[in-house]
Amino acid sequence: MSVLGGLGLFILVAFIFLMIALALVERRWPARFRPIPAFDALGGATERAVEAGERVHFSLGTGTLLGGEAGPALAGLSTLTRVADAATMSDRPPVVTAADGALVILAQDTIRSAYRRVSAIDRYHANSGRLVGATPLAYTAGIPAVLNDEDASVHLMLGRFGAEGALVADAGQRRQAFTLGGTQDVQSQALLYATAENPLIGEDVFAGGAYLNAGLFHRGSLRTQDLVRVLMVAGVLIATLLKTLGVIP
Amino acid sequence: MKRVSTVLLAIAAGTAGMIVLLSYFLDLPYLSEASQWLKQTAVLLGAAALLVGLLNLVGVHLGKIGGQEKGWAYSALLVVMLAVTFTLGILFGIDNRSVAALFRYVQLPVESTLIALLAVSLTAAGYRLIARRAGVFNSIFMISAILFILGSIPWLILPGLAEPFGILRTWLAEVWAVGGARGLLLGVALGSITAGLRVLLAADRPYGD
Numbered sequence: 001m002s003v004l005g006g007l008g009l010f011i012l013v014a015f016i017f018l019m020i021a022l023a024l025v026e027r028r029w030p031a032r033f034r035p036i037p038a039f040d041a042l043g044g045a046t047e048r049a050v051e052a053g054e055r056v057h058f059s060l061g062t063g064t065l066l067g068g069e070a071g072p073a074l075a076g077l078s079t080l081t082r083v084a085d086a087a088t089m090s091d092r093p094p095v096v097t098a099a100d101g102a103l104v105i106l107a108q109d110t111i112r113s114a115y116r117r118v119s120a121i122d123r124y125h126a127n128s129g130r131l132v133g134a135t136p137l138a139y140t141a142g143i144p145a146v147l148n149d150e151d152a153s154v155h156l157m158l159g160r161f162g163a164e165g166a167l168v169a170d171a172g173q174r175r176q177a178f179t180l181g182g183t184q185d186v187q188s189q190a191l192l193y194a195t196a197e198n199p200l201i202g203e204d205v206f207a208g209g210a211y212l213n214a215g216l217f218h219r220g221s222l223r224t225q226d227l228v229r230v231l232m233v234a235g236v237l238i239a240t241l242l243k244t245l246g247v248i249p
Numbered sequence: 250m251k252r253v254s255t256v257l258l259a260i261a262a263g264t265a266g267m268i269v270l271l272s273y274f275l276d277l278p279y280l281s282e283a284s285q286w287l288k289q290t291a292v293l294l295g296a297a298a299l300l301v302g303l304l305n306l307v308g309v310h311l312g313k314i315g316g317q318e319k320g321w322a323y324s325a326l327l328v329v330m331l332a333v334t335f336t337l338g339i340l341f342g343i344d345n346r347s348v349a350a351l352f353r354y355v356q357l358p359v360e361s362t363l364i365a366l367l368a369v370s371l372t373a374a375g376y377r378l379i380a381r382r383a384g385v386f387n388s389i390f391m392i393s394a395i396l397f398i399l400g401s402i403p404w405l406i407l408p409g410l411a412e413p414f415g416i417l418r419t420w421l422a423e424v425w426a427v428g429g430a431r432g433l434l435l436g437v438a439l440g441s442i443t444a445g446l447r448v449l450l451a452a453d454r455p456y457g458d
Contacts, residue, residue: 001274001275001276002276005273005274005275005276006274008273008274009271009274009275012270012274015442015443015446016446016450019443019446019447019450020450064295065295066291066292066295068441070445071437071440071441071444071445072441072444074444074445074447074448074453074455075440075444077453077455078444078447078453078455081453098302100295100298100299100302101295101297101298101299101300101301101302101303101305102294102295102298102299104298104301104302104305105298105301105302106455106456109455109456109457110455110457112457113454113457113458116458117458126305126308127305127308127309127312129305130305130306130309131299131302131303131305131306132306134299134302134303135356135360137359137360137363137364138356138360140363141359141363145320145323149313149318149319149320163364163367164363164367166367166370166371166374167363167366167367167370170370170373170374173374173377184437184440184441186430186433186434186437189433190390191371193390194371194374194375194378194390194394195370195371195374197381197382201433202432202433202436202437203433203436203437203439203440205437205440206437206440206441206443206444207440209447209453215452217447217450217452218447218452221443221446221447221452222443224443225436225439225440225443228439229435229436229439232435233435
């Protein structure tokens with residue numbers, strides 16, 4: 001095993017240990033996270049949509065499940081679990097769209113599980129998870145039709161988006177829907193900041209589970225993220241100081 | 250029985266993920282081969298999932314055509330064009346001139362048009378941002394965006410302003426924007442790691458309960 005491999009393995013084990021330990025700590029000493037206005041407003045918007053008989057549209061982005069862009073889509077699926085749980089009471093279940101077949105199948109499984117949990121599997125419909133287009137722009141072109149046809153009043157975007165994400169968010173804004181958008185790409189985040197009414201910045205896209213009470217493990221993993229970030233920033237500052245003082249070459 | 254299948258699914262997903270993850274750290278030939286096989290299988294399954302997704306797409310639109318729902322004509326056009334493109338691709342291959350022409354003369358122009366729409370959409374979004382969500386950060390965002398535009402456009406009337414605005418744009422882009430982006434990327438990377446690990450440890454089960 002190489003030195004870098006050993007270091008990577010150590011960091012992986014430390015990460016897993018911290019996630020489990022902080023999830024256990026969370027039971028006794030729950031953390032207080034800073035407010036994220038987008039997630040604070042999401043619960044109320046979903047409830048209003050359910051009561052008004054309107055649809056929640058959940059976009060898992062234009063990325064695929066394979067490769068480095070899967071992270072935000074996986075985080076989106078865990079947020080979808082909570083949204084689907086809240087929307088199972090509605091006559092009109094949430095509709096989830098993606099540009100990748102595998103993500104569509106996972107979205108269908110997530111919604112089916114939500115219905116199974118409330119013993120209402122007969123109300124599940126396979127068309128709740130849909131492939132809208134197989135390329136980012138084909139997907140973008142199809143979104144306004146989905147929002148209009150399904151009478152969506154909540155438009156959630158959590159997944160991988162490029163520049164086309166601005167158009168997807170704009171489609172929701174033009175319907176005056178509650179539009180929440182988050183992605184991993186920094187430039188696309190800037191576009192979503194301008195176009196979505198409720199943008200998520202930076203790693204906020206991964207915090208949905210913790211903020212929507214998806215479980216102790218979600219809260220523990222968010223605390224792990226925060227702790228590791230503080231350690232990394234401290235490391236960068238110390239290294240900068242040592243380099244400035246000439247202690248390290 | 251359902252509980253058993255959930256546990257077995259979680260174990261299978263976690264084991265497959267761990268094999269791939271550990272192969273990046275450990276130089277074990279068997280682990281590397283298993284990881285390679287798993288990744289190739291994932292690509293094959295991804296392609297199969299695309300076909301399932303296409304069937305789902307056709308099913309949704311056939312339902313709209315059958316129910317004569319609003320916009321059913323567009324659905325009919327989509328299904329016909331999908332059938333034509335799919336048949337041509339299967340019969341003649343994707344390098345065929347007819348298939349290439351469909352992409353070059355239909356898909357590319359439509360996609361380029363959408364990208365062009367982005368400029369209009371962002372201008373309107375900028376106005377909305379100031380009109381509806383006025384605040385310190387939104388104002389900084391808009392001023393930065395305007396300074397970037399002023400530093401990038403060709404100054405035909407007052408060419409002397411091109412240089413100072415260009416310097417300002419470079420300073421904003423290379424100091425403030427890069428610094429902020431690095432901070433955001435750090436958070437995104439950590440978030441991606443925890444999202445992946447939650448699936449590996451079966452805390453998140455997107456494959457269903």
